[in-house]
Amino acid sequence: MKAKNENLTDLADRYGSDKGSTKHRYTELYHMLFHPYRQRKINFLEMGLLIGGPEHGIDKDRKTTDVPSIRMWLEYFPKANIHGLDVSDFSWFEHERFTFHRCDMDDRAEIARTMDAMDAPDIVIDDASHASHHQQNAFLEIFPKLKSGGLYIIEDLRWQPDPYEVPGITKTAALLRSFIDERTFSHSDPAIAEGFNALIPEMSACIVHPVRYQKKRKDQVAVIHKR
Template sequence: MNDLSALAEKFGSDKGPGKHRYTELYHMLFAPFRDRDIRFLEMGLQIGGPEHERSVDRQTTDLPSVRMWLEYFRKAHITGLDVSDFSWFSDPRFTFIRCNMDNEVEIAEVAAEQEAFDIIIDDASHASHHQQHAFVHLFPKLKSGGLYIIEDLRWQPPVYETRGYPKTAALFGEYLETNSFTHPVSGLQEAFNEISNTFSGCFLFQAKFLKRRKDQVLVVHKV
């Protein structure tokens, strides 16, 4: 077991071998960043938010992945973004931003205020339009050589899912086949195709490394 997987088990993150096994992939991708002074953003900080029909003002109790990242990345500054309140968590290398992913204007405002990031992970609501709006506003905030990751592509919450938006896995799957984005929502097709000019690599990864399983993780590397 690599040490990132061990940290996931230690802090109870569902990214570890006990559930999704993302840490096996992430250890390979993130090892070159580990001892660098990087900026890291994770959206979605604890399971059980409004995507599971709980109040946005729910009582939050832990940030398992943030704790994992703070220990794994020895010099990184970690920014956490969520619709619920995690401002009670304090660490000199952590900043919390409260943001409603269902409000594209709010996402755009948050993105505009941020310095560039080295790694961005979207583990928020998993709703297709949330993922896609976040991507078009936040991918441009990624540094050259940075990584943008969207998790849990095979589950979208019925309470949030919006007609007219393709599933994010299907959207990027078509791009990988045709080298072009097609999107039915006005403005998003142009935005995705413009951003794609800054991709140096892009792939979809199946759940738990099993080819028979649906795509679960998107990884995009910036030129």
């Protein structure tokens, strides 16, 4: 039974999303950020639709059985077009306001083609593999497509998967911190640094929160606002 006046955390807990009170508590932040969009006809994109997959050593062609966060977003945003992107197949999930895109974050050209197939998003959440180069590939291809005033969020900055992480790469948390501290992006790969620095004029804010809002814990979630 639905509770009266459910907020986003209530929905996350009801649908079994790890964004709610049982684990990350991201929904406490998201409810504040997203509430003004709630009754608007927006385009919403989430990357990474179910825990598990290649980042945990599981084949990308695994059998998928649920989309907890997508169910949550469809209810939270009753007028939104919800897009889901994943390296595994979720095409079995059907809803009149949901579109699935299968995409490998290793391939920037594939990300670009995927973005060309959808309308510009208002909100993007990267909850995919959490590999640094995947997060950075996605940002470089998707942030320029984000609508003015939109929000781009990267989750779980504290953790990178061993099967995917590129040795010696600048972690995304460190990359974002370099901008927060120095107002310029620093990266071990000059081309990546150049790509991020070229986007600075399009950014109005970049905020990085620690795990569970505790200052002594590692960086956890980033929110970048587009001008």
